[in-house]
Amino acid sequence: MSVERHHLAWALLALAAVAITAYGEAYLSGYGRTVLGFAGIYAILAVSLSFSNGLTGLFSLGHPAFMMVGGYIAAILTFPVSRKGFMLPDLPAWLATAELSLLPATLAGGLTAALVAVVVGFPVLRLRGHYLAVATLGLIIVLRVVVNNADGLTRGALGLNGIPRLTNLWWILLWLAITLLVCWRLKHSSVGRSLMAIRENEMAAACMGVARARSKLVAFALGAFFAGVAGALWAHLLTNLTPNSFDLALAFMLVVMVVIGGSGSLTGAIIAAVAIMLLREFLRPLEQTMNAYGLVQIIIAVLLIGTLLLRPQGFFGSAEPRWLRLGKTVREPEGSAAADPRHRRATAPADN
Amino acid sequence: MLTLEGLDVWRGPSQVLRGIDLQVRAGEIVALLGTNGAGKTSTLLTISGQLRPRAGRSTLEIDGRRHDLAKLDPAAIVGLGVAHCPEGRQVFGGMTVLENLRLGAYLRDAAGVPADLEAMFGLFPILAERRSGLAGQLSGGEQMMLAIARALMSRPRLLLLDEPSLGLAPQLVEQIFTTIEEIRANGTTVLLVEQNAALALELADRAYVLESGAVHLEGQASSLAADPRVREAYLGLGPTAVEAVL
Amino acid sequence: MSGGYVLQQLINGMILGSLYAMIAVGFSMIYGIVRLINFAHGDILMVGAFTALALLTVLGLPLWSVILSVLTLCAILAMAIDLVAFRPQRSAPQVNGFITSLGVAILMQNLGVLLLTGQPRPFNLPPWVKGNLDVLGARMTVLDLMIVILTVVVMAGLVLFVRRSRLGMAMRATAENPLAASLMGIRVNRAIATAFALGGALAGLAGMLWAGRAGQIDPLMGFLPGLKAFVAAVIGGVGSLPGAVLGGFVLGFAEVLFVGLLPPLYGAYRDAFVFGLLILILLVMPNGLLGRSQEERA
Numbered sequence A: 001m002s003v004e005r006h007h008l009a010w011a012l013l014a015l016a017a018v019a020i021t022a023y024g025e026a027y028l029s030g031y032g033r034t035v036l037g038f039a040g041i042y043a044i045l046a047v048s049l050s051f052s053n054g055l056t057g058l059f060s061l062g063h064p065a066f067m068m069v070g071g072y073i074a075a076i077l078t079f080p081v082s083r084k085g086f087m088l089p090d091l092p093a094w095l096a097t098a099e100l101s102l103l104p105a106t107l108a109g110g111l112t113a114a115l116v117a118v119v120v121g122f123p124v125l126r127l128r129g130h131y132l133a134v135a136t137l138g139l140i141i142v143l144r145v146v147v148n149n150a151d152g153l154t155r156g157a158l159g160l161n162g163i164p165r166l167t168n169l170w171w172i173l174l175w176l177a178i179t180l181l182v183c184w185r186l187k188h189s190s191v192g193r194s195l196m197a198i199r200e201n202e203m204a205a206a207c208m209g210v211a212r213a214r215s216k217l218v219a220f221a222l223g224a225f226f227a228g229v230a231g232a233l234w235a236h237l238l239t240n241l242t243p244n245s246f247d248l249a250l251a252f253m254l255v256v257m258v259v260i261g262g263s264g265s266l267t268g269a270i271i272a273a274v275a276i277m278l279l280r281e282f283l284r285p286l287e288q289t290m291n292a293y294g295l296v297q298i299i300i301a302v303l304l305i306g307t308l309l310l311r312p313q314g315f316f317g318s319a320e321p322r323w324l325r326l327g328k329t330v331r332e333p334e335g336s337a338a339a340d341p342r343h344r345r346a347t348a349p350a351d352n
Numbered sequence B: 001m002l003t004l005e006g007l008d009v010w011r012g013p014s015q016v017l018r019g020i021d022l023q024v025r026a027g028e029i030v031a032l033l034g035t036n037g038a039g040k041t042s043t044l045l046t047i048s049g050q051l052r053p054r055a056g057r058s059t060l061e062i063d064g065r066r067h068d069l070a071k072l073d074p075a076a077i078v079g080l081g082v083a084h085c086p087e088g089r090q091v092f093g094g095m096t097v098l099e100n101l102r103l104g105a106y107l108r109d110a111a112g113v114p115a116d117l118e119a120m121f122g123l124f125p126i127l128a129e130r131r132s133g134l135a136g137q138l139s140g141g142e143q144m145m146l147a148i149a150r151a152l153m154s155r156p157r158l159l160l161l162d163e164p165s166l167g168l169a170p171q172l173v174e175q176i177f178t179t180i181e182e183i184r185a186n187g188t189t190v191l192l193v194e195q196n197a198a199l200a201l202e203l204a205d206r207a208y209v210l211e212s213g214a215v216h217l218e219g220q221a222s223s224l225a226a227d228p229r230v231r232e233a234y235l236g237l238g239p240t241a242v243e244a245v246l
Numbered sequence C: 001m002s003g004g005y006v007l008q009q010l011i012n013g014m015i016l017g018s019l020y021a022m023i024a025v026g027f028s029m030i031y032g033i034v035r036l037i038n039f040a041h042g043d044i045l046m047v048g049a050f051t052a053l054a055l056l057t058v059l060g061l062p063l064w065s066v067i068l069s070v071l072t073l074c075a076i077l078a079m080a081i082d083l084v085a086f087r088p089q090r091s092a093p094q095v096n097g098f099i100t101s102l103g104v105a106i107l108m109q110n111l112g113v114l115l116l117t118g119q120p121r122p123f124n125l126p127p128w129v130k131g132n133l134d135v136l137g138a139r140m141t142v143l144d145l146m147i148v149i150l151t152v153v154v155m156a157g158l159v160l161f162v163r164r165s166r167l168g169m170a171m172r173a174t175a176e177n178p179l180a181a182s183l184m185g186i187r188v189n190r191a192i193a194t195a196f197a198l199g200g201a202l203a204g205l206a207g208m209l210w211a212g213r214a215g216q217i218d219p220l221m222g223f224l225p226g227l228k229a230f231v232a233a234v235i236g237g238v239g240s241l242p243g244a245v246l247g248g249f250v251l252g253f254a255e256v257l258f259v260g261l262l263p264p265l266y267g268a269y270r271d272a273f274v275f276g277l278l279i280l281i282l283l284v285m286p287n288g289l290l291g292r293s294q295e296e297r298a
Helices: A003-027 A030-056 A063-078 A081-087 A102-124 A129-149 A169-187 A190-200 A202-207 A212-238 A248-261 A266-289 A295-310 B040-047 B074-080 B097-104 B110-123 B125-129 B140-152 B170-185 B197-203 B221-226 B228-233 B238-245 C003-034 C041-058 C063-089 C094-116 C142-164 C166-176 C178-183 C188-214 C223-236 C241-261 C264-284
Strands: B002-011 B014-024 B029-033 B053-062 B065-068 B082-085 B158-162 B189-193 B206-211 B214-220 C132-135 C138-141
Touching: A003 A030, A003 A169, A030 A063, A030 A169, A030 A212, A030 A248, A030 A266, A063 A102, A063 A129, A063 A212, A063 A248, A102 A129, A102 A169, A102 A212, A102 C264, A129 A248, A129 C094, A129 C223, A129 C264, A169 A212, A169 A266, A248 A266, A248 A295, A248 C094, A266 A295, A295 C063, A295 C094, B002 B040, B014 B029, B014 B040, B014 B053, B014 B214, B029 B040, B029 B170, B029 B197, B040 B053, B040 B082, B040 B158, B040 B189, B053 B074, B074 B082, B074 C178, B082 B140, B097 B110, B097 B140, B097 C166, B110 B125, B110 B140, B125 B140, B140 B158, B140 B170, B170 B189, B170 B197, B197 B221, B206 B221, B214 B221, B221 B228, C003 C041, C003 C138, C003 C142, C003 C166, C003 C188, C003 C223, C003 C241, C041 C063, C041 C094, C041 C188, C041 C223, C063 C094, C063 C188, C094 C223, C132 C142, C138 C142, C142 C166, C142 C188, C142 C241, C166 C178, C166 C188, C178 C188, C223 C241, C223 C264, C241 C264
Parallel strands: B029 B189, B029 B206, B082 B158, B158 B189
Antiparallel strands: B002 B014, B002 B053, B053 B065, B206 B214, C132 C138
């Protein structure tokens, strides 16, 4: 396929996204816009998680923690000064008198999340795959406890409500585009290739002089930045925040999107995020009318386990669909799917 | 005793054995030669049931009864009297020498085990000295002896030995090879995988040369040792080797 | 701060430590043999607790038979989970097993919510179990004493089993080197299933005892104890059984002392403390107190 036609595919996709956004803003109800907005936010989360998990082969469950950081920071920054005084009495003066618009607040949220990621990641990233997963899960719990108990800054378990609804679909589309662009460019850059090298064989990558600690930290912090951004958008879409929204179930949901999409595949992450989000919204009324709470999670868990058993590389592997790859970018090595360790299943020792 | 016919074996996406035909008769020492990746270890793993053939047959004949090894699980194959001493020794490093040996007799009832332990300590006196030490703390040569002794503890009829000389000093290699001769003298048939073709051909009755997963040459060890193709490619002798150096 | 108060805190630490040890041992055993961080381990506690509740209140069985039933059922459940979810992926990368176990955990929790609702239910053991004992001026219930004694007995039995029995030897050999174990004629999957069964039974028992202390149960009750068992296992050195027991007690004492000896204000930060401790341990001594160096298996 020629380079022009790849560009055409991208242009068509971008046009479709703009059209959907415009349609949503003009005609959809508040609920419809919220659902569409969440689909977009989940896509941002899944892409950034796929980026940092998939490309480094490190498994972090910490995204909800970074969302929590980004969400709370941004919400405190945009919160009306008139209400800060009695709702959040412990804020320092410079915060209590500040009332920012969405963009700077979102950036601040993302940057703070990235900062937390660097501080935590610097020591934690030395750990191997599953230790990192539990350590980041621990981070969620630690941050939740902190937010729950810092009443004067966050209103604790009551949650922060009355956050202005500043997020609209255009903001989400913009940030999704930025996330995708940055992750895509990095995945296909020399940094991306060094991250891929780490995933395939850490020892070999180290020998080849890849500064693995720095590469990992970059991927981790960048993922956290976008998680923080998503948290900020989330807060200003939903207009309230409680620490308990950022729990294992959310971490799990994101993991499912990345695994089903194929770890490392950004396109797969987007498609899986939107599909699972829509599935959840369609099933939610069913849960309520049938009084069958838990059903959605059960279906999603079964989907995840089924995927891992039957198609462990996910639906897109670590590659992007051929018709979206631009001519100039670095192509996936031929047969990379076959070299993927996830395919090493047939050699299992036969045993009863 | 052992007959392989047309074995095709795959590991993941790649085929490692292509139509292997091979025979081991009772009381023989048969050597399996070839370069790295020729399929020697895969052949042994298929015999002991760790790899499953996609096509072909692997038959063991013991006491006049024939068993289709491809249909048996690894434990049942051990039970029939096939012991596999794997490449790289693979002793249980965190367990004692004695525990390693007892694990070798895992499928047997306990009655004959103490006598066999003594026999092993007779064969390899160093193991008796180290019996309550951890296997992981033995030297490479001692680990090799332990691995062989562990395999013998199952009282095998057929012993599969994978690269017993790997990484050992020449003196030790000679000792191990003397032991293999003794093992055969005690009535155990031996299928030996070896990189050191010269030594293997000296010890073995017959030999097969594998290349890219298929049998390339076969015959009496003595005639193979004289075969110019073997001399050139595996023994590093022959005229063309000299040319290659020049 | 009186001596009696300190003694009481120590006893509380021992009780909590016993429960953590019981959960962590199973967790560590499973990690040791298949290198799997099993997230669903904690949720077996929940199954054990609800089974005990049903048998006690609906069927009115005596306590000893309830304990036996819980042990059996949870052992079978753990083996079934291994068979369906983990065994097909034995040769896949470690992280796949880990994600699968996360899926199994979510599945079990939500099946619990779906079938039993998320509402907590009262969990009452027979009254004599809640009777108070006086230990040098400190108080503990009969249940607390049972917890400590059961832990000691079970751990001793487990150590004997793993060190002396044929199956125990097979489990250790499999944990060391599955290929070599299989070449010895050990049925590797059977050894692994045994580890799951033992771990499951212990988790079920711990769940029942945990519920007895808490007085109420709900479908999500197993999550946090499960995670803390992981912390305990890491403290002791993942894969080491004595390490898991030691780690359980260290964590139990540390947690109780943290809450009991610091001003009440900090009590709310208990879980943050536990996971802060985890991260610290992972960084300072990733092999734990008694663990051997953790090499990723090729």
